[in-house]
Amino acid sequence: MRHILSLLLENESGALSRVAGLFSARGYNIESLTVAPTEDPSLSRMTIVTIGSDEVLEQITKQLNKLVDVVKVIDLTEGSHIERELMLVKVRAVAKDREEMKRISDIFRGRILDVTDKTYTIELTGTGSKLDAFFDALDREAILETVRTGASGIGRGDRILKV
Amino acid sequence: MEMTGGQVAELSGAEIVSRCLAEEQVEFLFGYPGGAVLPIYDELFKQDKVKHILVRHEQAGVHAADAYARATGKVGVALVTSGPGVTNAISGIATAHLDSVPMVVLTGQVPTKAIGEDAFQEVDTVGITRPCVKHNILVKRAQDIAPAIKKAFHIAATGRPGPVVVDIPKDITLETTNYFYPKSVALRSYNLVTRGHSGQIRKAVELLLSAKRPMIYSGGGIIMGNASELLTQFVHALGYPCTNTLMGLGAFPATDPLFLGMLGMHGTYEANMAMQDCDVLLAIGARFDDRVIGNPEHFMSVNRKIIHVDVDPSSISKRVKVDIPIVGDVSEVLKSMLEHVAELSKGSGKSDVDAWWKQISVWREKDCSKFGVSDTVIKPQSVVKTFYELTKNEDVFVTSDVGQHQMWAAQYYKFDRPRRWINSGGLGTMGVGLPYAMGCQFAYPDALVACITGEASIQMCIQELSTAKQYNLPIKVITLNNRYLGMVRQWQEFFHGNRHSESYMDALPDFVKLAESYGHVGMRIENPSDVEGALKEAIALKDRLVFMDFITDQAENVYPMIPGGKGLSEMILDGSSD
Numbered sequence: 001m002r003h004i005l006s007l008l009l010e011n012e013s014g015a016l017s018r019v020a021g022l023f024s025a026r027g028y029n030i031e032s033l034t035v036a037p038t039e040d041p042s043l044s045r046m047t048i049v050t051i052g053s054d055e056v057l058e059q060i061t062k063q064l065n066k067l068v069d070v071v072k073v074i075d076l077t078e079g080s081h082i083e084r085e086l087m088l089v090k091v092r093a094v095a096k097d098r099e100e101m102k103r104i105s106d107i108f109r110g111r112i113l114d115v116t117d118k119t120y121t122i123e124l125t126g127t128g129s130k131l132d133a134f135f136d137a138l139d140r141e142a143i144l145e146t147v148r149t150g151a152s153g154i155g156r157g158d159r160i161l162k163v
Numbered sequence: 164m165e166m167t168g169g170q171v172a173e174l175s176g177a178e179i180v181s182r183c184l185a186e187e188q189v190e191f192l193f194g195y196p197g198g199a200v201l202p203i204y205d206e207l208f209k210q211d212k213v214k215h216i217l218v219r220h221e222q223a224g225v226h227a228a229d230a231y232a233r234a235t236g237k238v239g240v241a242l243v244t245s246g247p248g249v250t251n252a253i254s255g256i257a258t259a260h261l262d263s264v265p266m267v268v269l270t271g272q273v274p275t276k277a278i279g280e281d282a283f284q285e286v287d288t289v290g291i292t293r294p295c296v297k298h299n300i301l302v303k304r305a306q307d308i309a310p311a312i313k314k315a316f317h318i319a320a321t322g323r324p325g326p327v328v329v330d331i332p333k334d335i336t337l338e339t340t341n342y343f344y345p346k347s348v349a350l351r352s353y354n355l356v357t358r359g360h361s362g363q364i365r366k367a368v369e370l371l372l373s374a375k376r377p378m379i380y381s382g383g384g385i386i387m388g389n390a391s392e393l394l395t396q397f398v399h400a401l402g403y404p405c406t407n408t409l410m411g412l413g414a415f416p417a418t419d420p421l422f423l424g425m426l427g428m429h430g431t432y433e434a435n436m437a438m439q440d441c442d443v444l445l446a447i448g449a450r451f452d453d454r455v456i457g458n459p460e461h462f463m464s465v466n467r468k469i470i471h472v473d474v475d476p477s478s479i480s481k482r483v484k485v486d487i488p489i490v491g492d493v494s495e496v497l498k499s500m501l502e503h504v505a506e507l508s509k510g511s512g513k514s515d516v517d518a519w520w521k522q523i524s525v526w527r528e529k530d531c532s533k534f535g536v537s538d539t540v541i542k543p544q545s546v547v548k549t550f551y552e553l554t555k556n557e558d559v560f561v562t563s564d565v566g567q568h569q570m571w572a573a574q575y576y577k578f579d580r581p582r583r584w585i586n587s588g589g590l591g592t593m594g595v596g597l598p599y600a601m602g603c604q605f606a607y608p609d610a611l612v613a614c615i616t617g618e619a620s621i622q623m624c625i626q627e628l629s630t631a632k633q634y635n636l637p638i639k640v641i642t643l644n645n646r647y648l649g650m651v652r653q654w655q656e657f658f659h660g661n662r663h664s665e666s667y668m669d670a671l672p673d674f675v676k677l678a679e680s681y682g683h684v685g686m687r688i689e690n691p692s693d694v695e696g697a698l699k700e701a702i703a704l705k706d707r708l709v710f711m712d713f714i715t716d717q718a719e720n721v722y723p724m725i726p727g728g729k730g731l732s733e734m735i736l737d738g739s740s741d
Binding site for chain 1: 289290293294297298299301318350351352353475476477480481484
């Protein structure tokens with residue numbers, strides 16, 4: 001099953017490699033991993049999307065907690081949460097396709113950030129599956145380049161991950 | 164990180180390192196100098212609080228620090244230079260990591276400006292050690308040295324202990340800065356659970372008291388957690404059978420009638436059968452590893468309730484699903500369990516386990532540790548057994564290397580006290596035996612320290628005979644020389660069509676002459692009738708290292724044995740059918 005883990009960790013050099021190293025050393029899956037400092041510059045917030053059975057997830061959580069640089073770990077998928085990912089897509093947009101491309105982008109609430117006479121660069125946010133759906137709606141030939149951030153997540157309502 | 168306390172003074176980074184070690188009351192620093200640590204060595208030269216021990220190879224230095232920690236319960240400390248100093252130390256660090264030994268390893272690093280430029284003797288120390296340490300720290304400023312060392316000692320010694328590496332670039336050891344040594348340290352990301360959950364503990368004791376076929380399985384965590392006395396009291400209070408893992412030998416007295424012997428791949432028939440057939444199992448300070456329970460599916464194919472106590476939550480339900488997990492310090496949990504036993508057994512009392520003990524005595528009658536006798540060739544088991552009989556009333560430290568001799572030492576030397584059996588259980592590092600004996604002998608200069616080894620293992624750190632001479636360490640090296648990599652040969656016999664691929668040791672040195680060339684006493688023993696006399700003579704030479712080369716039966720195998728991938732009740736009992 002797919003899980004989204006949220007971590008607070010010390011914003012120190014090497015902290016990221018400890019987490020990444022743990023996943024590779026113990027053979028856990030990483031679907032995506034995002035990390036950036038928080039409003040408190042001494043802390044980083046990391047979101048890891050991983051796939052595993054309940055037993056594997058229990059071990060992943062325990063092993064993450066064991067890392068000295070990791071301050072807190074929660075599994076967002078245990079409760080209601082919001083998940084967002086940012087994607088930038090450069091597509092071919094020529095002749096009659098130009099209008100069609102704009103229309104698809106609008107349907108997915110994308111924003112066109114950059115325009116040339118042959119291309120659009122579209123920004124899209126949403127859950128991973130929404131971004132996948134956008135791909136499916138496009139003609140594969142039209143996609144020139146894509147970049148995705150991986151998911152970031154936050155709990156709904158009063159669910160707060162804080163030190 | 165919050166740090167408090169201490170006096171301020173202006174010192175060089177190198178002097179700070181030396182002061183910090185003195186503050187931590189480090190008795191021995193095992194190390195080897197080199198370019199990046201020259202300023203630190205210069206400061207060590209000027210002080211007399213910390214005694215530096217010059218080894219002959221960094222790996223041995225780390226092993227010696229590791230053994231010092233295992234034998235004393237204090238943090239072992241080693242110092243190595245950058246680059247090859249670090250890579251040589253890795254085997255030692257990984258060995259300590261897998262056996263949860265508290266250790267601080269200080270490593271020199273190239274100057275901060277040269278880091279990342281492939282400088283002479285540069286290696287990414289925090290990168291290369293990361294998977295085999297509890298934590299590591301690259302110190303980038305002189306003022307961070309003292310807090311880093313304080314933090315390292317704190318992390319190494321608390322919770323589930325382990326090695327911590329502190330990497331110190333040369334330039335910051337030459338800079339001066341304000342020094343004060345923090346008295347305490349608090350880390351927001353490092354919170355320890357010590358007391359177990361009281362409701363869980365009560366439930367666990369109720370379950371234990373209701374058991375008809377109970378079993379207590381304890382491991383190295385009892386020794387590391389200084390809980391041997393409490394465990395012994397607890398087992399006696401219940402009158403239940405107890406087994407120890409290889410790492411736990413000595414945690415419960417081996418000569419106690421409630422002791423079933425070691426369990427696992429080369430454990431006793433009665434311990435393994437009782438593990439498999441019990442209805443309630445208390446696992447405490449142990450981790451159900453592959454050498455202990457064999458195949459986890461086979462183990463879990465039987466219905467039993469499991470209570471698991473461990474200070475490290477990640478050890479619980481890792482290989483085996485448990486019914487009552489208790490995270491906490493083993494001493495704290497055992498104290499609390501003892502109180503519950505006293506209270507709960509007043510009422511309904513505990514169930515009758517006589518039938519269970521009858522079953523166990525049937526298993527014991529198999530006498531799985533019997534071995535053949537010979538007038539012509541020395542049986543390796545008999546050497547260990549004789550050594551035990553000769554020394555059982557003394558306080559002896561026994562170290563081993565890795566292989567058949569290690570198993571025979573574990574099977575035939577009866578350890579009644581914790582921290583007396585020092586070996587590499589987790590990583591299985593050949594070569595540890597002699598440096599382990601050094602670490603023990605430094606810690607206890609008047610004690611009898613023996614290294615039970617094989618002719619292959621001993622050669623992996625043989626250069627330390629020179630260190631032992633320099634510091635006059637009267638270690639008794641008991642080499643069970645079968646001219647084979649014995650355990651490899653045994654597996655080849657069992658599982659690889661008896662093809663002895665590269666397991667024969669040709670061109671062995673004359674160990675007697677070798678020992679003598681280092682200035683020690685060498686003995687070669689070839690007849691069974693000479694075993695006892697030789698051991699007595701060696702023990703009597705109290706101020707000399709004696710290297711005993713016992714020429715033993717080449718064909719002997721370790722029994723019982725659970726073949727890899729098999730279950731606890733699928734033991735091969737002896738070689739008589741071969």
